[in-house]
Amino acid sequence: MKIGELSRQAGVPVETIRYFEKIGLMAKPERGENGYRYYRQEHLDRLLFIRRCRNLDMAQDEIRELIRLAEKPTADCSDVNALLARHLSHVRARLNELKSLEQMLVNLQNACSDPRTIRECGILGGLSDELATIPEPTASDNHVPGTHGSGHHD
Structure with missing residues (x-):
């Protein structure tokens, strides 16, 4: 999906998505031959996770730490x-x-x-x-x- 569709589905402005990519909270998407960014379900899932954390007033470093911890699913919580x-x-x-x-x-x-x-x-x-x-x-x-x-x- 393109960034506009990702934005619509997640309820997050396009500029915010780009910002999250820039600061490393979201992985940069692959680009097609036409130069457009193409986002996958994993991007939407991550964006929704970040949005939920922000709704809980978590700071970027806290979200980053939660993401890091989530990448170790068998570790102690x-x-x-x-x-x-x-x-x-x-x-x-x-x-x-x-x-x-x-x-x-x-x-x-x-x-x-x-x-x-x-x-x-x-x-x-x-x-x-x-x-x-x-x-x-x-x-x-x-x-x-x-x-x-x-x-x-x-």
Whole structure:
């Protein structure tokens, strides 16, 4: 199948498919005499696997590791379980961060419950004050170093 058909069947944009090939998450397809790339069922299966992992917010390095582990079907699956445990720990930490963020936003919104001018706005004043209390993310917050980085997705 051509890349457009692969894209349609997997529900993944063509540019994303090319990107996954470029970074080595997907094998490059064979090219026909006409120069077109031709994808096989294995490409679709891999693309769907990657998409499911991304839907679980897994980073590229985690997906790469899962693919590497999947290529050893008779090996012990404890490494897969350990990777998932690390990812789950990271997700739980992010949930706690989001709960904290929610509380900060609620506090800011409560600071401006009465009609005021912009100069008197409790939200804008609170944002200026809050900046000093918001911790900066560190690389050690990542469950797999360097996979989510500051900002989040890769």
